[in-house]
Amino acid sequence: MAETPIILVQNVSKHFRTPRGVVHALRNVSLEVYPREVITIIGPSGSGKSTLLRCINRLETFDSGAIIVDGIALDTAANINRVRAEVGMVFQSFNLFPNYTALENICLAQRVVRKRSRKEAIEIARALLAKVGIPEKADAYPGQLSGGQQQRVAIARALAMQPKIMLFDEPTSALDPEMIKEVLDVMLQLAAEGMTMLVVSHEMGFARAAASRAIFMDQGEIVEQGDPQTLFTAPQSERMKIFLSKIIKH
Amino acid sequence: MRLARLPWWAIIIVAGLAIVFYSFFTSPLYRRALIFVTDDPRLTTTRFANVIYDVRTDEGGIRRVEGVFVGQRGDILNVETSRQVTIRVPRADIAALSCEPPASEGDCPVDATITLLRAQISGFLIFEDMGRFRIVTDDGERQEVRKFDVIIDAVQRTPENCPPSPEARCRVVLPLNPEREANQLSGTVLEANADDFLIELAPEVIVPVRQSDIVAVVRYTPAECALNNLVGCDSGIFLTLFVAVIAFALAVVIGLVAGLMRISDNPILYNAATVYVEVLRGVPLLVTLLFVNFALYVWLRDEFPKIAPTLQLIIAALALIVALSQAWSKRALLKSEPSSFWQPIVAAAIMGTTLVAVTGLFAANSDLPPLSRGILGLAICYGAYLAELFRAGIQSIGRGQMEAARSLGMSYLQAMRYIILPQAFRVVLPPLGNEFIAMLKDTALLTVIALPEMTQRARIFAADTFRVFEPYITIGALYLCMTLLLSVLVRAAERRLALPR
Numbered sequence: 001m002a003e004t005p006i007i008l009v010q011n012v013s014k015h016f017r018t019p020r021g022v023v024h025a026l027r028n029v030s031l032e033v034y035p036r037e038v039i040t041i042i043g044p045s046g047s048g049k050s051t052l053l054r055c056i057n058r059l060e061t062f063d064s065g066a067i068i069v070d071g072i073a074l075d076t077a078a079n080i081n082r083v084r085a086e087v088g089m090v091f092q093s094f095n096l097f098p099n100y101t102a103l104e105n106i107c108l109a110q111r112v113v114r115k116r117s118r119k120e121a122i123e124i125a126r127a128l129l130a131k132v133g134i135p136e137k138a139d140a141y142p143g144q145l146s147g148g149q150q151q152r153v154a155i156a157r158a159l160a161m162q163p164k165i166m167l168f169d170e171p172t173s174a175l176d177p178e179m180i181k182e183v184l185d186v187m188l189q190l191a192a193e194g195m196t197m198l199v200v201s202h203e204m205g206f207a208r209a210a211a212s213r214a215i216f217m218d219q220g221e222i223v224e225q226g227d228p229q230t231l232f233t234a235p236q237s238e239r240m241k242i243f244l245s246k247i248i249k250h
Numbered sequence: 251m252r253l254a255r256l257p258w259w260a261i262i263i264v265a266g267l268a269i270v271f272y273s274f275f276t277s278p279l280y281r282r283a284l285i286f287v288t289d290d291p292r293l294t295t296t297r298f299a300n301v302i303y304d305v306r307t308d309e310g311g312i313r314r315v316e317g318v319f320v321g322q323r324g325d326i327l328n329v330e331t332s333r334q335v336t337i338r339v340p341r342a343d344i345a346a347l348s349c350e351p352p353a354s355e356g357d358c359p360v361d362a363t364i365t366l367l368r369a370q371i372s373g374f375l376i377f378e379d380m381g382r383f384r385i386v387t388d389d390g391e392r393q394e395v396r397k398f399d400v401i402i403d404a405v406q407r408t409p410e411n412c413p414p415s416p417e418a419r420c421r422v423v424l425p426l427n428p429e430r431e432a433n434q435l436s437g438t439v440l441e442a443n444a445d446d447f448l449i450e451l452a453p454e455v456i457v458p459v460r461q462s463d464i465v466a467v468v469r470y471t472p473a474e475c476a477l478n479n480l481v482g483c484d485s486g487i488f489l490t491l492f493v494a495v496i497a498f499a500l501a502v503v504i505g506l507v508a509g510l511m512r513i514s515d516n517p518i519l520y521n522a523a524t525v526y527v528e529v530l531r532g533v534p535l536l537v538t539l540l541f542v543n544f545a546l547y548v549w550l551r552d553e554f555p556k557i558a559p560t561l562q563l564i565i566a567a568l569a570l571i572v573a574l575s576q577a578w579s580k581r582a583l584l585k586s587e588p589s590s591f592w593q594p595i596v597a598a599a600i601m602g603t604t605l606v607a608v609t610g611l612f613a614a615n616s617d618l619p620p621l622s623r624g625i626l627g628l629a630i631c632y633g634a635y636l637a638e639l640f641r642a643g644i645q646s647i648g649r650g651q652m653e654a655a656r657s658l659g660m661s662y663l664q665a666m667r668y669i670i671l672p673q674a675f676r677v678v679l680p681p682l683g684n685e686f687i688a689m690l691k692d693t694a695l696l697t698v699i700a701l702p703e704m705t706q707r708a709r710i711f712a713a714d715t716f717r718v719f720e721p722y723i724t725i726g727a728l729y730l731c732m733t734l735l736l737s738v739l740v741r742a743a744e745r746r747l748a749l750p751r
């Protein structure tokens with residue numbers, strides 16, 4: 001790919017200072033993501049996957065290195081808000097706003113951040129609810145929705161900002177098995193439409209079907225990356241082999 | 251079995267209240283206590299306000315009219331400059347009288363002017379102290395008699411040596427000293443009955459004032475407390491409610507600011523708020539009230555105006571430093587994003603100016619009346635309690651909510667306003683209601699600074715009448731009614747605010 005990368009992560013390091021000591025969460029991570037790429041990130045718990053995603057939209061600060069998103073460096077407060085509006089994020093625990101209905105959840109940031117009119121925001125929200133397959137749940141509160149429905153509303157909420165990049169942090173790991181598919185279907189559709197996506201997930205099926213690249217992280221480092229099929233079937237590194245044996249064994 | 255399951259606690263409370271309220275209708279003492287502690291909102295009044303008007307006269311001069319504004323008809327305001335005072339004197343109590351125009355010996359017809367010397371006053375003694383007797387005469391009037399005017403050695407009590415009793419158990423005859431001028435009365439006879447005279451001591455004078463003639467309103471203060479003139483009600487239950495509402499509103503503002511400072515990353519804000527909260531939560535409310543009322547008040551009055559100019563200077567300098575440092579760190583944005591450049595500087599300027607102005611205003615008016623001192627004391631205490639409540643409420647909203655809002659591009663303040671605070675409000679509303687109930691009860695402590703709220707009025711009543719059960723049971727029932735009503739309201743609001751799930 002000869003294009004310029006839409007996300008450029010250069011030698012980023014990150015420490016957490018906790019009462020129990022310093023955790024080195026990211027060690028010199030470098031990554032280039034090109035437009036329309038779908039990347040899945042796998043790795044053991046605590047390997048820094050979430051931290052990497054959260055650094056990309058600056059929910060976390062980092063100690064050294066640089067992250068450039070869509071040509072915007074992450075430094076001043078104004079830039080950070082601009083980047084955040086370009087980057088949608090979907091969380092493991094949905095994080096819908098419980099005091100608003102599904103429709104209002106999708107409208108709120110459009111009105112407050114994008115300054116869209118009420119009518120326009122509602123139109124967009126209804127279209128997105130139809131797209132994620134739950135148009136009839138517009139007036140339901142998050143507490144009245146199943147996990148899978150909540151996560152789909154959360155995806156719609158992020159999409160309403162018309163982001164160029166979507167970050168997914170374990171979007172299906174808090175879901176009951178029968179709901180995983182409905183969320184993955186929405187994500188597959190997004191990938192097919194050409195959205196740039198960074199997905200932390202251990203759903204091998206999704207990775208094989210949609211991902212153009214898979215990344216294995218361990219102890220804050222990117223250990224191995226490549227085509228998902230080859231990475232999962234013929235891992236090079238010892239750490240990846242151990243990890244794969246663990247997740248397949250159970 | 252089934253009997254045990256009835257809500258006996260509610261039945262007992264309601265029955266108790268019912269007994270107290272029944273007493274308000276049947277027992278004169280309870281009714282008097284009720285009227286005294288609630289500041290007597292009688293059913294109607296024609297008296298509206300104490301006024302002083304400067305009025306233009308026909309000769310072109312200006313005269314001052316001072317009195318009670320009692321009503322308006324068209325352009326004419328009626329001001330009662332002197333109030334009618336009547337007194338009923340039994341003929342048996344009169345030593346000597348003269349009449350103008352003269353009448354038959356020992357009598358005086360209606361409308362004549364009477365001058366009489368009172369020999370004695372009799373009735374039931376309800377109160378007595380060093381300087382005065384308070385008695386209820388046989389026709390039910392309350393009268394105060396100075397001991398000075400009485401021949402003390404000749405006072406007769408039945409039964410012998412009985413103490414004062416509000417329940418009319420001690421009958422007295424007070425022989426009056428004929429040499430004291432106070433025992434000489436004169437006025438117009440309104441009624442001349444077989445056994446008493448009704449005498450008007452001073453006639454009522456109502457001065458009509460043309461509204462267009464009023465040059466200046468020198469004073470206009472609401473006068474009596476009445477149901478159609480509630481602005482005049484400024485003590486008793488009205489003061490209790492007023493203090494509770496104002497102090498709580500102030501405490502909510504203080505608590506919200508302090509609570510947000512407690513979760514701030516800025517170490518100065520965090521530590522300042524924590525000191526405030528920990529100190530005020532650790533000191534008894536009563537001690538804080540005494541401190542504010544007696545110590546802080548004197549300092550504010552005598553010392554604060556002296557240091558205020560220095561303080562204003564420091565605040566102004568700080569605001570300038572903040573604005574300059576913001577400008578310096580954001581200078582790169584001046585061209586690309588002028589709004590982000592100017593916003594913090596304008597904010598610093600506005601904050602600085604406001605603080606300087608508030609300081610100046612406060613220095614100029616730092617001689618606080620007792621009411622303000624009481625409200626201030628309660629507000630700064632409850633501000634600390636509410637700060638903890640708000641902090642806990644905000645922190646009970648998971649981090650994920652803030653992160654989700656920020657990830658959508660909202661600023662910290664937008665996220666607070668649209669996402670965090672509305673949710674925190676739902677969480678804190680029930681405890682906030684309980685804090686209000688607690689504050690309503692704690693206004694009773696203001697009795698130590700002699701604010702005439704309900705408890706203070708009850709204490710005065712008890713001291714005046716030597717009756718302790720009636721006033722305290724009365725205010726207890728009133729406090730209980732208010733708090734029960736409020737907790738029902740809080741529970742209803744809580745249920746309405748619950749999110750559907």
Ligand SMILES: Nc1ncnc2c1ncn2[C@@H]1O[C@H](COP(=O)(O)OP(=O)(O)O)[C@@H](O)[C@H]1O
Binds near residue numbers: 018025045047049051
């Ligand atoms: N807010 C935090 N404070 C302290 N340590 C953290 C925090 N967030 C993550 N960490 C630590 O950083 C490391 C990487 O965490 P994370 O990125 O969440 O891992 P992953 O998502 O791959 O499971 C872990 O050791 C974790 O304990």
Ligand SMILES: [Mg+2]
Binds near residue numbers: 049051169170
């Ligand atoms: Mg994680």
